[in-house]
Each structure stands twice: as structure tokens, then as C-alpha cells.
Amino acid sequence: MWNDRNEKQQSMKHVVRNFCCYRERARNYLTACLYLTYRDPIIFDDHKHYAANLQTQPMAAYQKPKRTFEEAGLVDPKTSYYVTLEHVVNTRNQDIYTMIDLGRYFSIFAPRQSGKTSFLYRICEELRDNLSYIPILLSFQTYKNLDVPGFYAQIQIDLYAQILQRLQTEKNPPITEVEMYLASHPLTNHAAFFRLFENLSLHLPSQRIVLFIDEFDGIPRQELENFLTTLRELYQKYKTQEYKALHSVGLVGIRNITKLIVGGVSPFNIADQVKLPPFTLNNVRDLYAQYTTETNQPFTGEAIQRVYESTAGQVWLVNRLGTILTVNIKPDTVEPITAGDVDLAVNTLLLERNSHFDNLVEKAKLYRETFISIVFNGVQYNPDDEDQSWLEQYGLIREAHDQAVVANAIYQQRFVRAFFKETQVETDISYSGYFTPDGFLDMDAVLADFEEYIMRIGVRAFYDRQKPYESTGQFLLTAWLYQFVQGGQGELRYEPSIGLGWMDILLTYHGRKYIFETKLNRYKLQTTIDKAVEQLSKKYLLPERADEGYVVIFDLKTPVGELHEPQRSVRQGKEIVSIIIGIGES
Numbered sequence: 001m002w003n004d005r006n007e008k009q010q011s012m013k014h015v016v017r018n019f020c021c022y023r024e025r026a027r028n029y030l031t032a033c034l035y036l037t038y039r040d041p042i043i044f045d046d047h048k049h050y051a052a053n054l055q056t057q058p059m060a061a062y063q064k065p066k067r068t069f070e071e072a073g074l075v076d077p078k079t080s081y082y083v084t085l086e087h088v089v090n091t092r093n094q095d096i097y098t099m100i101d102l103g104r105y106f107s108i109f110a111p112r113q114s115g116k117t118s119f120l121y122r123i124c125e126e127l128r129d130n131l132s133y134i135p136i137l138l139s140f141q142t143y144k145n146l147d148v149p150g151f152y153a154q155i156q157i158d159l160y161a162q163i164l165q166r167l168q169t170e171k172n173p174p175i176t177e178v179e180m181y182l183a184s185h186p187l188t189n190h191a192a193f194f195r196l197f198e199n200l201s202l203h204l205p206s207q208r209i210v211l212f213i214d215e216f217d218g219i220p221r222q223e224l225e226n227f228l229t230t231l232r233e234l235y236q237k238y239k240t241q242e243y244k245a246l247h248s249v250g251l252v253g254i255r256n257i258t259k260l261i262v263g264g265v266s267p268f269n270i271a272d273q274v275k276l277p278p279f280t281l282n283n284v285r286d287l288y289a290q291y292t293t294e295t296n297q298p299f300t301g302e303a304i305q306r307v308y309e310s311t312a313g314q315v316w317l318v319n320r321l322g323t324i325l326t327v328n329i330k331p332d333t334v335e336p337i338t339a340g341d342v343d344l345a346v347n348t349l350l351l352e353r354n355s356h357f358d359n360l361v362e363k364a365k366l367y368r369e370t371f372i373s374i375v376f377n378g379v380q381y382n383p384d385d386e387d388q389s390w391l392e393q394y395g396l397i398r399e400a401h402d403q404a405v406v407a408n409a410i411y412q413q414r415f416v417r418a419f420f421k422e423t424q425v426e427t428d429i430s431y432s433g434y435f436t437p438d439g440f441l442d443m444d445a446v447l448a449d450f451e452e453y454i455m456r457i458g459v460r461a462f463y464d465r466q467k468p469y470e471s472t473g474q475f476l477l478t479a480w481l482y483q484f485v486q487g488g489q490g491e492l493r494y495e496p497s498i499g500l501g502w503m504d505i506l507l508t509y510h511g512r513k514y515i516f517e518t519k520l521n522r523y524k525l526q527t528t529i530d531k532a533v534e535q536l537s538k539k540y541l542l543p544e545r546a547d548e549g550y551v552v553i554f555d556l557k558t559p560v561g562e563l564h565e566p567q568r569s570v571r572q573g574k575e576i577v578s579i580i581i582g583i584g585e586s
Contacts, residue, residue: 060296062334067294069287069322075118081290081322083283085119090272096123096250099272100133100210105235105249110276111395113316113356116252119276120212127210133247134166134209141215149188151220156187163209178203190226197234200245208247216253235270250274254393278313281305288322295334297326302339310346312408314395316356321345350414360411361418363394368419371396371406372475373495375416379404420479427453429483441484441509443550444566444577450480451581455561473554473583474504474518481507481516503540513546521555528553529567529578537571551578558582 070080089095090106099106110116117139124135138158143151160182167175181203187193200209219227231249238244251271279287284307288299303325311317324345325337364371370387373379374397381404382388388404391397396415398407406412433445454476478494485492490509495502505516517536521528532551541549558564564580 060334062297062332063295065291065294065326067290069291069319069326070118071316071319071323073117074121075115081287081319082118083279083286083290084122085115085277086280086283087277088119088274090274092272094272096274097126099274100127100248103208103239103244103247104272105231105270106251106272106274108250108252108274108276109255109393111254111393112359114276114278114395115315116276117214120214120250120252124210124212128166128169131169132206132208134163134204134207135212136162136166136209137212137214139214140218142218143220144218146220148220148223151223152187152189152193155193159187167207174203190223190230193227194230194234197244197246201238201241201243204245205243207245208243209245210248210250211246212250212252214252216251217255232270254395279308279311279315279318280313281308284308284311284313284318287318291322291326295326297330297334297337299325299337300339303337303342306339306342310342310409312398314408314410317349317408317410320349320354320356324348346410349410350417357414360394360396361415364391364396364415365419367391369475371415372419372478374404375406375412375494416482420482427480427483434484439510440512441507441514443514443548446481446484447550447552447577447579450477451563451579453480454581454583458560473520473552473581477516477518477552478505481505484509506544513544515540515544515546515549516552517549518552518554521553521557523557525553525555525557525580529580533569533571533576533578536576537574541574541576542572546574548575548577551576553578553580554583555580556584559584 067078067080070076070082075082090099090104094102094104096106108116108119120137124137127133127135136159138155143154146154163182164175164179167178178200181199185192185196185199187196197209234246235249238246249271281304285304288304288307292298307318307321311321321342325341328348329341329345330337367387367390370379370385371391374388374391379388381399381402388397392399392404395407396411397404399405406415427449434442436442474494478492482492484490485507490507492508493506495504496506503515504518507514507516515536517532517540519528519532529551532553536549536551540546555564558580560582562582564582567578567580569576569578
């Protein structure tokens with residue numbers, strides 16, 4: 001471990017000195033080193049000497065930070081804290097530089113505000129150190145509504161300027177020759193784009209253009225197939241040539257472009273797939289350590305872990321929490337930031353209005369039922385499921401152990417609240433009438449007030465284009481019941497799968513199970529009730545070993561506001577209560 005006694009002493013001194021500002025951590029470290037006392041008392045005595053000085057040595061003063069946590073757009077390491085993403089590779093485990101050297105075309109996909117643009121800028125900066133490369137970075141972010149001539153005209157402006165600027169830095173550049181060619185070759189369509197790189201291969205025989213296109217999703221839809229097919233043809237034509245002008249291409253967006261089907265074919269299936277990862281725990285630790293270095297304010301290990309657990313490394317969330325922690329929770333101090341501080345920061349963030357959440361909640365609304373089902377049920381991950389695919393591309397869900405799960409704990413809390421808030425569900429759950437004397441839920445009272453809630457909101461929520469919407473009642477009931485478990489007292493599952501099928505709602509409160517079956521009645525009310533009771537008792541109550549169940553019928557034949565007495569029945573020793581809620585239009 002250590003080569004000699006002196007080396008051991010010097011190493012231990014160095015460690016203790018680093019802890020001088022953090023007394024409690026130093027004491028913990030010394031305790032962990034007690035085993036050295038027996039083997040080498042002198043070393044431990046030396047530790048005690050430094051530990052004694054902890055009581056008298058002043059703590060380092062707070063210093064104003066020089067940089068900030070970046071929350072919008074490109075990260076400039078001169079003004080913002082920055083770390084390099086780890087393990088950015090293709091399916092062959094090749095990193096970006098290897099793919100570029102091999103002349104590969106690739107697609108980098110990741111949700112918005114996950115560090116894509118900053119990652120590209122860093123790659124381009126490093127490629128500029130190699131004079132044989134001409135790194136080009138375009139962005140299609142504002143191109144969506146351009147017509148075809150306007151689209152290629154804008155590419156020409158940005159592309160030509162970057163090529164000439166790069167050639168001006170070369171020692172012996174053929175800049176005049178290239179400049180004359182570019183001046184005579186306007187880009188008007190995909191054919192002109194193809195000819196451009198054919199001719200540049202002649203004018204730049206030893207130069208390699210590496211073309212990155214950020215925000216590729218902004219390409220005008222009508223030109224998508226032509227543009228991708230042109231890139232494919234350039235790749236195929238020059239694949240076996242060591243030197244070609246367009247050496248490597250990276251298309252960057254939220255979608256996996258290699259799987260894109262246009263006109264029945266995949267025009268970019270020659271490309272590698274690269275999924276940009278979130279921050280690792282080490283990334284979070286290193287990012288926050290930069291702030292500590294500048295200010296002398298540390299983060300405890302538990303705080304770093306709590307940030308990572310809450311965000312799952314989502315880049316924007318990590319940076320935003322860094323700002324809240326250092327600006328709002330514990331500003332201008334060297335007092336360590338703790339896990340408790342992180343909890344406060346997360347609560348602050350959950351109540352915050354910002355464009356990050358606003359954009360994502362609108363995307364999640366497009367696939368509301370799938371998202372809610374994933375929140376409560378642990379749905380199996382299916383890469384071919386269209387709803388799951390879009391939710392994943394927007395960064396709202398991810399795959400974990402073959403299950404589709406919400407991307408991080410903050411998203412889950414924020415967006416479930418947002419969906420249920422739209423229902424205007426709100427009641428005082430501290431009301432004692434909702435609970436039995438032994439601390440369980442009085443479900444009769446809970447459902448009676450739910451029926452009053454339906455009366456208040458009326459029937460419009462149940463109709464889409466004049467047709468009854470099948471799942472509205474189930475969703476509203478789920479939102480109502482969610483109030484009783486969101487504080488951690490229980491668990492709510494929406495359409496969970498069991499051995500005999502899919503039940504509608506399973507609520508567990510203080511260990512007791514409450515199982516709900518919801519139905520929309522269009523025709524014969526009693527027939528609908530009987531079928532639901534039979535299904536609930538045989539398929540769900542028995543396998544789940546639950547003693548009570550609830551059938552909630554949303555009845556189109558009963559006008560809203562008209563009350564029915566609950567029906568009670570016992571099947572195979574199981575008590576079932578049937579509630580009829582009128583949603584018929586008057």
C-alpha cells in the first residue's frame with residue numbers, strides 16, 4: 001500500500017489537511033483510521049496533532065463564484081460550469097472520434113436541454129487541432145418553415161462561410177481556388193448539394209469535412225427525403241475512398257433518424273446510432289466540485305447522491321438545482337449543502353414555472369394515458385410502441401430492467417400533478433370523515449365526495465366530439481384517489497396487470513387493498529353492474545386476497561346530479577359496493 005513509513009505519514013497528512021475546513025468529516029476520517037493506532041502509533045499521533053488544530057484553524061472564507069450553472073443553450077466553460085459526458089458511443093462501442101476517423105455517418109439523438117449542442121461544440125473545438133479536418137456545425141432550428149430554395153440558400157451561407165474561415169487558418173490553403181468555385185456554385189436544391197461535395201473532393205484532396213447538423217428535426221418536411229437520400233448517396237459513392245471532401249456526418253436531434261421511414265424506405269439507415277447519455281453520478285460530483293473550488297462551499301456526499309437520485313442525471317435539472325441550492329437555499333456561505341437542502345430545492349423546482357417544464361408537459365399531454373399508465377404500473381418497455389417511442393424521444397420516459405419508467409423522480413411528481421391538476425380535483429384529505437377509527441380509508445365517504453365532484457364539473461369532460469369518452473371516468477377517479485397517497489401513505493396503481501387480466505385501479509393504504517372496477521354504461525344499467533361485480537369478485541378480489549371491492553358505473557342514462565343509492569352485494573365472501581354516477585346530458 002505505502003512503500004515506507006515516511007510516505008505513509010506524508011500521505012495521511014495530506015488527507016487530513018484537505019479536511020481542515022470540514023471538521024466533522026475530518027473526525028469521521030480519523031475514526032476510520034483507528035486501525036492504524038496499533039500498527040503505527042506515531043502516525044495516529046500525527047493525525048491527532050492536525051485534528052487538534054481543526055479547533056483553532058479558521059475556515060476558508062466564502063468567495064464569490066466566477067461562473068454559473070448554465071440552464072439555457074450552449075455551455076461556455078469560461079462562464080459556466082461544464083463537464084464532459086461519459087461513454088458517448090455507438091452500438092459497436094466506438095466513441096465519436098473513432099467514428100469520425102473511420103469516416104462514419106451517425107445520428108446523435110437525445111431530448112432537448114440534455115447537452116447536445118454543448119457536446120457538439122466541444123467536439124468541433126477539438127477537431128480544429130487537427131489541420132486535416134474542417135469541422136462544420138450547422139443548425140436547422142429555424143429552418144422548418146423555409147421553402148426548398150430558401151432552405152438551401154441558408155445552408156449555403158453558413159456552410160460556405162465556415163469552410164473559407166477554416167481554410168484561412170491553414171499554412172498552404174487552396175483558398176483562392178475553393179473560393180472561386182464556391183462563388184460559382186450556388187446551392188439551390190439537393191442535386192446542387194450533391195455536386196458541391198463531388199467537386200470539393202477534387203479541390204480539397206487532403207482535407208476532410210466533418211459536418212454536424214444540430215436540431216435536424218427542424219428540416220423542412222418536404223425536403224427531408226431528398227436531403228437524407230443525398231447524404232446516403234454521398235456515403236455510398238465515396239465509402240471506399242480514404243480521402244473525400246465530406247468525410248463524416250453527424251445529424252443531431254431528438255429522434256433516432258436512422259429508424260426514420262420516408263416513402264416506405266429508411267434513407268439514412270447507413271448511419272450509426274448514438275444516444276447521448278445523461279450525467280453520471282461522477283459528472284454531477286465533478287460539476288458541483290467546480291463551484292466548491294471557486295467558492296469554498298462544499299456539497300456533502302449525501303447531497304450529491306440525492307441530486308442524482310432526484311434527476312437521474314438529466315442535465316438541465318442538475319444545473320437548475322445547482323442554481324437553486326447556491327442562490328436560493330444557501331447563498332453566500334461556506335456552510336455545506338446537505339441532502340435536506342436538496343429536498344428543499346426539489347420542492348422549489350416542483351412549484352416553479354419555466355419553459356423546460358412547460359414544453360415537456362405539452363408533449364406528455366399528447367400521450368397522457370400511456371404516461372399515466374407508466375407512472376403507476378411499471379409497463380413493459382416496447383421500443384415498437386409508438387406512444388412509448390415519442391415519450392422516450394422527448395425525454396419523459398426511459399427503459400429500466402425491461403420496464404418503461406418515468407425518466408426521473410422530478411418529472412414524475414411534476415407531470416402527474418399537472419395532469420391531475422387539470423381535473424380540478426381537490427379536497428381536504430385531513431377531513432376526519434374520510435377515515436375509519438382504526439386509521440383506514442372510509443371508502444363510502446371518499447366515493448360520495450367524488451360523486452359530488454363529478455356533479456360540479458358536469459358532463460363535458462366525458463365527451464369528445466359528442467361521443468362518450470371511455471376512459472375519462474377512470475382517469476378522474478384515479479386523480480381523486482391519488483390525493484390520499486401522494487404524501488407517501490400508500491400506493492396507487494392504474495390498470496395494473498395481474499394473472500387473470502388488467503384491473504382498473506388498485507389502491508393500497510396502510511397495507512389494506514381497495515380494488516376498483518369502472519364501467520361506462522350505455523344501455524342496461526343492472527346488466528352492466530352485474531357483469532362488473534362478477535368480474536371484480538372472480539378475477540381480482542380472489543387473486544389479490546382482498547376482502548372488499550368497488551364498482552363505479554358512469555351511467556349515460558342517468559342525468560348528471562341524479563343520485564342512486566349504492567348497491568351492496570357479497571360474492572364468495574367478498575363485499576362489493578356499486579356506485580352509480582350519472583353523466584347523462586339533460
